[in-house]
Amino acid sequence: MNIHATSPQIQNLTLSHLFHVPAERLFDAWTDPSLVMQWFGPVGFTLPGAEIDLSVGGSYRFRMQPPEGEAFDHYGVYKVVDRPNRLAFTWILENHECEGSQGLKCETLVILDFVSKGDKTELTLTHEGLPTEKAREGHTFGWTSSLECLDEIISK
Amino acid sequence: MVEHNFEILDVTFAALADPTRRAIIERLSDGEQTVSNLAAPFDMSLAAVSKHIHLLTRANLVSQRKEGRVRHCRLEPQTLQAAAGWLDHYRQFWNDKFSALEKFLEEETETPVNHSQKGKRKK
Numbered sequence: 001m002n003i004h005a006t007s008p009q010i011q012n013l014t015l016s017h018l019f020h021v022p023a024e025r026l027f028d029a030w031t032d033p034s035l036v037m038q039w040f041g042p043v044g045f046t047l048p049g050a051e052i053d054l055s056v057g058g059s060y061r062f063r064m065q066p067p068e069g070e071a072f073d074h075y076g077v078y079k080v081v082d083r084p085n086r087l088a089f090t091w092i093l094e095n096h097e098c099e100g101s102q103g104l105k106c107e108t109l110v111i112l113d114f115v116s117k118g119d120k121t122e123l124t125l126t127h128e129g130l131p132t133e134k135a136r137e138g139h140t141f142g143w144t145s146s147l148e149c150l151d152e153i154i155s156k
Numbered sequence: 157m158v159e160h161n162f163e164i165l166d167v168t169f170a171a172l173a174d175p176t177r178r179a180i181i182e183r184l185s186d187g188e189q190t191v192s193n194l195a196a197p198f199d200m201s202l203a204a205v206s207k208h209i210h211l212l213t214r215a216n217l218v219s220q221r222k223e224g225r226v227r228h229c230r231l232e233p234q235t236l237q238a239a240a241g242w243l244d245h246y247r248q249f250w251n252d253k254f255s256a257l258e259k260f261l262e263e264e265t266e267t268p269v270n271h272s273q274k275g276k277r278k279k
Contacts (some may be wrong), residue, residue: 013246017254021261029257039260040253125254127246 013127023084023114023121030087030112036062056081060089079109084121087112091127168235171215176200177208181217184231191220191227 019026029035033050041047041064048071049063061075080088088111109128114121171177180194195205209229212218216235221228 013250015247015250015254017258019258019261021265025261029261035260039256123254125250127250 014124016122016124018117018120018122020120022119023116026121026123027084027087027114031081031083041065054078054081076110080111084114084116086114167215168217171211171217174208176205177212180205180208180212180229181231181236184218184229188228188230191229194229 029039031052031054033052036050036052037047040050040062044067046065047062048065049061051059051061053059056078058081059075059077061073063071064074065071074092076090076092078087078089080086088109091108091110111126111128113124113126115124172181176198179198183189183194183197191206191209192202194209195202198205209218209220213220213229216232218229219232221230
């Protein structure tokens with residue numbers, strides 16, 4: 001195990017990918033409800049609804065429909081809206097179905113950086129998964145619920 | 157479902173939510189070190205660094221052994237590995253999203269191209 005590489009990234013997850021479209025188009029795929037609905041649903045899920053208030057402090061709300069069972073909402077608040085360079089939004093994990101998670105929620109931050117490379121765009125996603133100590137104090141925070149809910153959400 | 161020991165994870169993440177403690181872990185990833193060696197590069201007292209090490213030890217991220225008067229610290233990689241587990245979940249999730257987005261953009265690209273060809277033919 002290469003710990004040296006693992007430890008500095010323990011709090012953050014970073015992914016990069018080169019998409020063969022201009023930055024504006026890639027940015028819109030994340031922020032136009034009619035586009036988001038066509039690709040964002042987890043595997044096997046559909047996204048029957050998406051509401052987006054694309055402004056700093058505005059919120060988004062995606063309706064997620066699992067193959068079986070009740071639909072639930074995934075939502076958060078935009079922190080940075082800079083088309084077509086940067087988009088940042090909170091990522092709140094909340095689920096009332098998971099045992100022991102009633103009333104608990106976990107707020108994390110997702111940052112998207114769009115870098116134009118000719119007619120292509122490199123997208124770097126950073127998911128700050130671990131709140132700072134200060135943020136921990138400010139939020140009702142439960143890793144138990146968030147991990148269990150995440151398992152429940154993505155294992156389907 | 158993957159088994160996580162959530163209570164331990166909570167303690168682990170709390171211990172990691174500090175830049176000094178993360179730096180200590182990074183330095184220990186090169187191998188065992190004495191407490192005074194570990195403390196040397198930090199701009200703080202030995203006592204302050206010891207406190208951080210104590211917290212890391214309590215979270216089972218670091219273990220200590222005494223050799224005479226000298227305390228040695230080493231990393232406990234399995235704890236860090238468990239904490240990194242949640243990252244794997246998200247890595248998988250976002251990888252899936254990236255694939256879905258790429259597929260969607262490709263399909264979307266094909267449609268307008270067809271339209272413009274149609275348009276040309278009409279002319």
